[in-house]
Amino acid sequence: MVAVLVIIVIIVVVLLAVALFYNGLVRTRNRVDNAWSQIDVQLKRRYDLIPNLVETVKGYAAHERQTLEAVTAARTNAISAQQTGNVGQQAQAENVLSGALKSLFAVAEAYPDLKANQNFLQLQEELTSTEDRIAYARQFYNDSVLNYNNKIQVFPRNLLASSFNFEKRVYFEGDPEATGPVKVQF
Amino acid sequence: MTESASPVARRDFHGEIRRNQWHTLVILLAFGGLITVVGVIVDLLVGLGILGVIVVLLIAALVTVAAYASATAVALAGAHARPADQSEFRRYHNLVEGLCIAAGLPKPDLYVVDDVAPNAFAAGRSPRHAVLVATTGLLDELNRVELEGVLAHELSHVKNDDILAATVAVTAVGGLVILGPVAGELMQFAVGSRREVLADASGVLITRYPPGLCAALKKIQANPAVVRHHRRAMSQLWFESPQARDDHGRGSWLDRAFDTHPPLAERIRFLESM
Numbered sequence: 371m372v373a374v375l376v377i378i379v380i381i382v383v384v385l386l387a388v389a390l391f392y393n394g395l396v397r398t399r400n401r402v403d404n405a406w407s408q409i410d411v412q413l414k415r416r417y418d419l420i421p422n423l424v425e426t427v428k429g430y431a432a433h434e435r436q437t438l439e440a441v442t443a444a445r446t447n448a449i450s451a452q453q454t455g456n457v458g459q460q461a462q463a464e465n466v467l468s469g470a471l472k473s474l475f476a477v478a479e480a481y482p483d484l485k486a487n488q489n490f491l492q493l494q495e496e497l498t499s500t501e502d503r504i505a506y507a508r509q510f511y512n513d514s515v516l517n518y519n520n521k522i523q524v525f526p527r528n529l530l531a532s533s534f535n536f537e538k539r540v541y542f543e544g545d546p547e548a549t550g551p552v553k554v555q556f
Numbered sequence: 557m558t559e560s561a562s563p564v565a566r567r568d569f570h571g572e573i574r575r576n577q578w579h580t581l582v583i584l585l586a587f588g589g590l591i592t593v594v595g596v597i598v599d600l601l602v603g604l605g606i607l608g609v610i611v612v613l614l615i616a617a618l619v620t621v622a623a624y625a626s627a628t629a630v631a632l633a634g635a636h637a638r639p640a641d642q643s644e645f646r647r648y649h650n651l652v653e654g655l656c657i658a659a660g661l662p663k664p665d666l667y668v669v670d671d672v673a674p675n676a677f678a679a680g681r682s683p684r685h686a687v688l689v690a691t692t693g694l695l696d697e698l699n700r701v702e703l704e705g706v707l708a709h710e711l712s713h714v715k716n717d718d719i720l721a722a723t724v725a726v727t728a729v730g731g732l733v734i735l736g737p738v739a740g741e742l743m744q745f746a747v748g749s750r751r752e753v754l755a756d757a758s759g760v761l762i763t764r765y766p767p768g769l770c771a772a773l774k775k776i777q778a779n780p781a782v783v784r785h786h787r788r789a790m791s792q793l794w795f796e797s798p799q800a801r802d803d804h805g806r807g808s809w810l811d812r813a814f815d816t817h818p819p820l821a822e823r824i825r826f827l828e829s830m
Contacts, residue, residue, distance in 0.1 A: 401660075408657060492646070498700075499650035506658035509764070514660075 391530050398518045402539055405511040409542070412503045413452065413464065419500065420445045420471075423493045427474065430484035437470075437477050444470040457542075464504075471497065508542045515539045573717040575748075580721045583746050587728040588620035590735075623727040628687060631679045631726045631793060636785045637667035637689045647703070648695055652688060655708050658762050659715055664688045673781035674698065677793040678710040679723040686714045691783060694795075698772055705769030706795060709759035713751075716758060721746050722792050730789035739789075740814045747792045747816040756823055760830065770827040777820045792816045 424438050444467040451463035475494065478484050485491075519538055522531035530536075595612030602608065640648055648666060656663045664678070664686035674694040680686035688710055698706065713719050725746040732739040760766045776796050786798040797817035 405660075412657075495646055495650065499647070499654055502651075502704075503654040503657055506654050510658050510660055 388530060391527050392534065395521060395527065395531060395534070395536055398514075398521050399536065402511070402514045402518050405507070405514040409504065409507040409511060410452070412500060412507050413448075416467075416497065416500045416504070417445055417449055419493060419496055423474070423490075423497065426487065426490050426493060427478060427484065430481050430487065430490075431477065434477050437474050441467075441470045441474050461542075468501070512541050515541055576716075576718050576721045579746050579748075580724050583721070583725060583728045583742060584620050584624060586742060587623060587731055588616045590732060591616040591619055620728075623731065624681075624724055627723045627727045628680050628685070630730075631677075631723055631790060632667060632687065632689065634726065634785065634787055634790055635669050635677070635689060635783070637669050640666040640668045640690075645695065647700070648690060648707075651700070651704050651707055652711070655704065655711050655762055659708075659711055661711060661715055664711075664714060666690075668692055668695065669783065669785070671781075671783050671785075673783045673798075674776050674779055674796075675783050675798070676706055676710050676795045678713045678719050679726075679793055680714070680719050681723065682720065683714050683717070686719060688714075693779075693781065697779070698775060701765065701768040702772035702775060704763055705759065705765070705772045708762040709755050709769060709795065712755045712758035712762060716754065718747075718751055718755075722751070725792060726787075726790050730787065733789060743789070743792060743814050744816060751792075752817055753823065753826060756827060757830075760827070766827045766830045770824055773820055773824050773827070777824070788814050796820065 420441060424442060427434070427438060444463070448460070448463040448467045451460045454460070478490070521527055522536045522538065592612055595616060596609060599605075599608035599612055604611075642649055645666070645668060648668075652666060653663055661683055664680065664683075665688070667687055667689040669675075669689060669691045671691040672693040673691055674697050676688070676690040676694050678686060678688050688707070690707070694706065695703065713722075725743055729739050729743050729746060732742060735742075756769060760769060763769070782798050783794070786794070791797050791814055
């Protein structure tokens with residue numbers, strides 16, 4: 371009788387532990403997914419800001435056509451790269467877009483009226499903070515991946531993770547070329 | 557490898573959070589206890605007997621709950637803070653939103669204090685009910701990177717869940733100020749001396765850029781202005797203690813008893829060693 375009770379208690383405890391571990395893993399994995407979608411939200415925010423910026427700059431520096439067109443083209447490229455879902459391609463297109471924006475702001479330096487424009491200053495603030503947010507969203511994604519990968523690889527969770535198909539996630543890594551100077555075609 | 561060499565390396569967040577919750581409870585009990593003791597003495601003098609004791613207990617419980625519930629509002633009112641307008645303080649909002657993404661926190665309500673002294677604090681009961689306060693001096697004087705360092709420090713108070721103890725201390729310890737140095741001891745107990753250094757370190761963990769916060773600390777050190785509206789029981793909240801500054805002028809031994817901040821120079825040294 372006692373033996374049966376002990377066995378029942380052990381089974382209940384093990385089942386409870388499995389349920390707890392499983393729920394914990396699901397929560398951590400969902401956080402990784404959420405962190406990834408956060409990056410897309412911020413990228414989209416940047417795409418939405420760019421047409422306004424181009425319009426504003428046009429009003430003051432219409433003959434900087436090439437720079438403006440480079441930004442618009444880079445934006446279109448980045449959006450279509452995002453839709454393909456190829457992470458490497460997307461990272462490259464985003465880098466080109468960042469570079470194009472940088473040269474647009476460099477060009478703006480030569481136009482005092484533009485630099486004093488309230489709308490332009492606001493857009494500059496929004497774009498700078500969006501760049502920050504993209505970086506922070508990637509950082510948070512990587513932190514979440516680290517936490518998740520740690521969880522599914524340590525004993526005894528790894529036994530559970532492999533039987534329920536919790537797969538290792540990859541980090542978002544900056545394009546190795548991005549550390550060098552960004553080339554912008556004019 | 558000495559214990560003090562790295563106060564953060566061995567930190568245990570869950571232990572730290574449990575400690576804070578436990579200390580909050582002790583402060584509230586001390587507060588309620590004092591009211592009860594005073595009430596019972598009055599009751600004995602007047603001679604109302606057992607009925608009086610019940611009334612005293614009820615009042616003590618009500619006042620304690622009120623001290624807990626109103627703590628954030630009292631801190632905001634005590635600092636003369638007003639809500640930060642979305643468009644007027646765009647950069648402030650943007651920086652906090654970015655940092656919240658990095659820290660995985662909900663965005664707290666933002667407030668400003670019209671004051672030239674650069675300072676800031678975070679208050680509230682939990683990450684979901686948190687507020688961030690910055691002086692206009694801080695927002696105007698610091699550049700983007702420096703401001704980000706300070707705001708990340710304040711957000712990590714929210715993340716480490718140490719705003720609860722420090723905020724409740726505003727009303728509860730504030731009500732115990734008549735106890736003088738004993739209340740100071742209670743404040744040290746509530747807040748702990750590692751709070752600021754821990755927030756400096758975990759703030760840097762959010763921005764991944766120690767020189768930003770370091771430059772901000774140096775700028776604040778060089779600025780002699782002190783926030784106009786502060787109370788002794790609120791100094792633990794501020795980024796830089798208004799109490800320490802008063803030492804040159806009005807500062808008293810009682811002020812120092814309430815001061816929970818390590819010197820700025822020490823915090824700068826710690827960041828430079830990272």
